[in-house]
Amino acid sequence: xxxxxxxxxxxxxxxxxxxxxxxxxxxxxxxxxxxxxxxxxxxxxxxxxxxxxxxxxxxxxxxxxxxxxxxxxxxxxxxxxxxxxxxxxxxxxxxxxxxxxxxxxxxxxxxxxxxxxxxxxxxxxxxxxxxxxxxxxxxxxxxxxxxxxxxxxxxxxxxxxxxxxxxxxxxxxxxxxxxxxxxxxxxxxxxxxxxxxxxxxxxxxxxxxxxxxxxxxxxxxxxxxxxxxxxxxxxxxxxxxxxxxxxxxxxxxxxxxxxxxxxxxxxxxxxxxxxxxxxxxxxxxxxxxxxxxxxxxxxxxxxxxxxxxxxxxxxxxxxxxxxxxxxxxxxxxxxxxxxxxxxxxxxxxxxxxxxxxxxxxxxxxxxxxxxxxxxxxxxxxxxxxxxxxxxxxxxxxxxxxxxxxxxxxxxxxxxxxxxxxxxxxxxxxxxxxxxxxxxxxxxxxxxxxxxxxxxxxxxxxxxxxxxxxxxxxxxxxxxx
Numbered sequence: 372x373x374x375x376x377x378x379x380x381x382x383x384x385x386x387x388x389x390x391x392x393x394x395x396x397x398x399x400x401x402x403x404x405x406x407x408x409x410x411x412x413x414x415x416x417x418x419x420x421x422x423x424x425x426x427x428x429x430x431x432x433x434x435x436x437x438x439x440x441x442x443x444x445x446x447x448x449x450x451x452x453x454x455x456x457x458x459x460x461x462x463x464x465x466x467x468x469x470x471x472x473x474x475x476x477x478x479x480x481x482x483x484x485x486x487x488x489x490x491x492x493x494x495x496x497x498x499x500x501x502x503x504x505x506x507x508x509x510x511x512x513x514x515x516x517x518x519x520x521x522x523x524x525x526x527x528x529x530x531x532x533x534x535x536x537x538x539x540x541x542x543x544x545x546x547x548x549x550x551x552x553x554x555x556x557x558x559x560x561x562x563x564x565x566x567x568x569x570x571x572x573x574x575x576x577x578x579x580x581x582x583x584x585x586x587x588x589x590x591x592x593x594x595x596x597x598x599x600x601x602x603x604x605x606x607x608x609x610x611x612x613x614x615x616x617x618x619x620x621x622x623x624x625x626x627x628x629x630x631x632x633x634x635x636x637x638x639x640x641x642x643x644x645x646x647x648x649x650x651x652x653x654x655x656x657x658x659x660x661x662x663x664x665x666x667x668x669x670x671x672x673x674x675x676x677x678x679x680x681x682x683x684x685x686x687x688x689x690x691x692x693x694x695x696x697x698x699x700x701x702x703x704x705x706x707x708x709x710x711x712x713x714x715x716x717x718x719x720x721x722x723x724x725x726x727x728x729x730x731x732x733x734x735x736x737x738x739x740x741x742x743x744x745x746x747x748x749x750x751x752x753x754x755x756x757x758x759x760x761x762x763x764x765x766x767x768x769x770x771x772x773x774x775x776x777x778x779x780x781x782x783x784x785x786x787x788x789x790x791x792x793x794x795x796x797x798x799x800x801x802x803x804x805x806x807x808x809x810x811x812x813x814x815x816x817x818x819x820x821x822x823x824x825x826x827x828x829x830x831x832x833x834x835x836x837x838x839x840x841x842x843x844x845x846x847x848x849x850x851x
Contacts, residue, residue: 374514377708381554382531385547385716389535392546398741401540402469402728404628408545410638413625416545417642418649419552420625420717421616427555427714428505430650431657432675438588439654440599445647447608452643454609455617456636462793463623464632470732471623478792480801486808487788488733492726494781495621499722500758503528506715507759509680513704525759532720533752537745540724541624547720548625551713558710559652565703566659566682570666581658598829607833612643614782614835618789621725683707719755726751783815783838784808790843797850807845814841 399405433441463471472491476484507528511521536543567577581587591599598604616622629635657675660682664671672681683704727748732738735747788808791797815838822828830837 374510374708377705378510378712381709381712382535384550385535388546388550389539389543392539392543398731398739398744400542401538401724401744402624402732402738404540404542404545404625406628407630408542408625408628410629410634411641412549413545413629414638414641414645416548416552416717417622417625417638418645419555419713420544420548420721421622421642421646422555422649422714426650426653427559427711428509428679429676430653431660432672432678434586434654434657434661435671435675435678437599438586439651439658440589440591440604441650441654442589442647443591443599443601443604444608444611445650447605447610448612448646449643450605451609451612451616452639452646454613456639456643458793459613459617459623459789460626460635460639461632463627464635468627469738470729471618471620471627472729472733475788475792479788479799479804482801483788483799483804484733486805487785488729490781490784490808491620491729492734494785495619495722495726495729496754496758497781499621499719499726500755501762503715503719503755504759504762506711508763509711512680521763522760525756528716529719529752529756529759532716532723533749536720536724537748540727540748541628541721544717544721544724545625545628548717551717554709554713555717556649556652558706558713559656561706562703562710563652563656563659565706566656566663570659570663572659577655577659580662581655584658584662586658586661587654603833606836610786610836610839614786614839618782618785619725620729621722624725624728625721679707723748723751723755726755780812780815780834780838783835784811784842786835786839787811787842787846790839791846795847795850797847799846799849799851803849804846807849808842811838811841811845 430441433439459471462474466474466477468474470488472484472487475487507521507525510524510528511517514520514524535547563577567574570577572580590601591597591604592601594600626635626638629638657678660678661671663682672678727744730747730751731740731744735743737743784807788804791799815834818837819830819834822830
């Protein structure tokens with residue numbers, strides 16, 4: 372009952388925000404937010420939108436296997452946001468784009484344009500459904516864990532997201548993201564506070580304990596073959612942001628609702644810098660949770676993804692003795708549920724909006740057809756739910772690694788296409804571009820397998836860079 376009440380109240384607030392902020396919605400409202408969003412509001416909301424349900428669940432557990440090495444990747448993220456702000460955003464604003472893939476059509480040709488749009492559709496549908504799977508999985512676990520229940524939860528959650536985004540689109544999301552970011556960090560900070568309370572730590576005690584723990588190691592310079600090597604993580608972080616933000620219609624669509632280029636750049640730099648302290652909080656929570664379980668004599672989970680959820684579940688079992696304890700358990704679970712809802716919904720709603728935008732503007736090239744936009748938005752929701760159910764059937768690896776692996780293979784061609792357009796002046800034989808963009812990920816996968824077997828070298832997130840380079844040189848071979 373608690374879960375149902377929390378979800379109902381949460382979505383009622385989202386529906387209320389949607390109704391208040393969007394009265395008369397057109398395609399311009401849905402796709403571009405009428406280019407009048409305050410930059411500071413977009414920046415605050417983007418922090419939450421960039422932190423998905425996967426981050427909320429998986430990042431704390433990363434400390435069990437790699438310490439705080441993830442912060443090295445986040446340092447690369449900061450550099451990436453600067454590149455996006457001062458290299459890509461000026462191009463998009465100069466051309467007054469609704470979809471960023473229109474640039475490929477103007478610069479390289481129609482086949483390049485369509486190839487980029489289709490790769491985005493595939494990448495975003497896979498990535499967003501992987502991320503949203505987290506909240507459906509957790510809700511299903513706490514409500515009973517049956518397959519039928521999981522299907523019902525998935526369909527219901529996607530339907531609710533469609534309901535509050537169907538009219539206002541990106542205009543609605545600028546305001547709902549602000550609310551969801553506020554919910555996410557309030558929940559995170561209060562969960563940390565409750566963990567500290569269970570360990571009888573003051574803030575000073577907690578900081579000293581985190582710093583002294585070997586799982587708080589951030590920098591790794593000693594093993595060149597390791598995926599956690601600092602330089603690999605830094606460069607990978609830079610290119611992940613350039614691709615997953617700068618070349619991603621989902622993330623850029625909100626930035627393109629700002630009034631001016633200067634506002635969009637302030638927005639990008641602000642939330643880019645916020646990424647480091649935000650992810651430090653998640654990793655610090657992971658260290659505290661590991662210490663808590665060790666102090667209780669409880670074995671740590673084999674999968675990092677289970678660390679936070681195990682605390683919520685175990686805490687509930689320990690606290691069920693009386694009404695006072697039950698209230699404490701209920702409040703902790705409510706915080707966890709609100710945090711995971713905020714993280715997951717803020718990613719899923721913008722993904723569905725951007726998928727709709729890409730299909731209408733890029734694939735069908737009917738930006739002003741409102742009837743088409745409404746139909747496509749509904750169809751995207753159906754496909755989104757189908758992908759979540761498919762992922763549930765086949766997934767067997769850490770969620771965040773699964774997402775970045777998919778991204779490394781499907782976003783690489785986008786990196787190569789935009790790099791060729793921005794940094795060369797060559798024209799190319801556009802008809803062969805789709806073949807290069809399909810061949811590059813396949814070749815990248817082959818190289819990855821050979822490196823593991825022959826040299827015991829394990830590619831990490833640098834697969835994205837390799838994939839982009841293969842695409843870029845393939846396009847060079849097509850130059851006229």
